Amino acid sequence: MQTDLLSNLTARPLCCDGAMGTQLLARGLAGGACGMLWNVDRPADIRAIHAAYRRAGCDLITTNSFGGSAFALARHGLGDRVDDLNRAAAQVARQAAGETGWVLGDVGPFGDFLEPLGDTTADELLDLFRAQIGALVAGGADAILVETMSDPAEAIVGVEAARSCCPDVPVIVTYAFQKTAAGEFCTMMGTGVREAIHRAIDAGARIAGANCGTSLDLEDYVELARQIVGAAGGTPVIIQPNAGSPRMEGGRTVYSATPEEMAAAALRLLDAGVRIVGGCCGTTPDHLAAIGSALKTRTT
Numbered sequence: 001m002q003t004d005l006l007s008n009l010t011a012r013p014l015c016c017d018g019a020m021g022t023q024l025l026a027r028g029l030a031g032g033a034c035g036m037l038w039n040v041d042r043p044a045d046i047r048a049i050h051a052a053y054r055r056a057g058c059d060l061i062t063t064n065s066f067g068g069s070a071f072a073l074a075r076h077g078l079g080d081r082v083d084d085l086n087r088a089a090a091q092v093a094r095q096a097a098g099e100t101g102w103v104l105g106d107v108g109p110f111g112d113f114l115e116p117l118g119d120t121t122a123d124e125l126l127d128l129f130r131a132q133i134g135a136l137v138a139g140g141a142d143a144i145l146v147e148t149m150s151d152p153a154e155a156i157v158g159v160e161a162a163r164s165c166c167p168d169v170p171v172i173v174t175y176a177f178q179k180t181a182a183g184e185f186c187t188m189m190g191t192g193v194r195e196a197i198h199r200a201i202d203a204g205a206r207i208a209g210a211n212c213g214t215s216l217d218l219e220d221y222v223e224l225a226r227q228i229v230g231a232a233g234g235t236p237v238i239i240q241p242n243a244g245s246p247r248m249e250g251g252r253t254v255y256s257a258t259p260e261e262m263a264a265a266a267l268r269l270l271d272a273g274v275r276i277v278g279g280c281c282g283t284t285p286d287h288l289a290a291i292g293s294a295l296k297t298r299t300t
């Protein structure tokens with residue numbers, strides 16, 4: 001366990017890491033295959049990805065456990081591997097984080113809608129998340145990152161799961177926002193910034209913000225950050241943008257923001273009051289090195 005994340009955050013802005021999925025594909029993960037198996041079968045590759053982000057200057061690294069609920073793993077026939085795959089995810093990240101880095105135990109959407117849109121009840125989801133989060137913390141996670149959320153109700157269950165099984169471990173919630181034709185930010189479920197952020201913080205999230213998102217450019221993330229900081233009322237804010245707005249090229253999704261552009265955006269995010277900046281889709285260790293260097297120019 002590293003020194004307290006929240007007290008460090010008041011001293012200086014911190015740099016989170018970037019995308020995991022693209023790094024796995026670059027190392028040969030087949031499209032559609034379960035990347036979490038690599039936590040056990042190819043831990044050296046996962047450690048190398050984390051180590052590249054640490055070398056880039058990232059203070060926080062995120063475990064390879066985005067689809068780590070039993071519900072999501074069952075799609076790969078791995079529904080009974082929640083404990084070992086999540087525990088291994090945290091262990092390998094812990095090794096790469098070293099003495100001075102923090103490990104965020106990553107919890108993505110469980111893979112379906114809660115009732116009444118889907119078939120899963122909040123109690124069932126609580127059990128799914130508790131199993132995943134318990135394994136992540138047992139493996140050495142310093143905090144839990146409930147990310148890419150669209151439904152505040154799902155985010156809240158994530159917070160409650162962490163607080164009930166690991167009350168000393170801080171929980172971070174980040175939502176994926178999109179921009180409406182009217183220029184307003186909301187999640188895929190139609191929830192606006194204030195409601196989404198308030199509900200996460202009221203449930204006990206110690207840090208809140210946004211990651212990923214649909215077709216947001218770097219300018220959008222800066223405006224979104226202003227709104228989130230305004231809604232968060234003093235709770236620290238994390239923003240993990242994609243590498244710009246994606247475009248399709250020959251059937252592939254391409255993110256084209258350069259490291260320099262992301263570094264410039266990172267400084268504007270800090271000016272908006274953000275305390276942790278990382279990256280989401282399309283970001284690489286090169287992007288994070290530029291962001292990390294930019295953050296280091298600000299010492300408070």
Ligand SMILES: [Zn+2]
Binds near residue numbers: 281
């Ligand atoms: Zn993303």
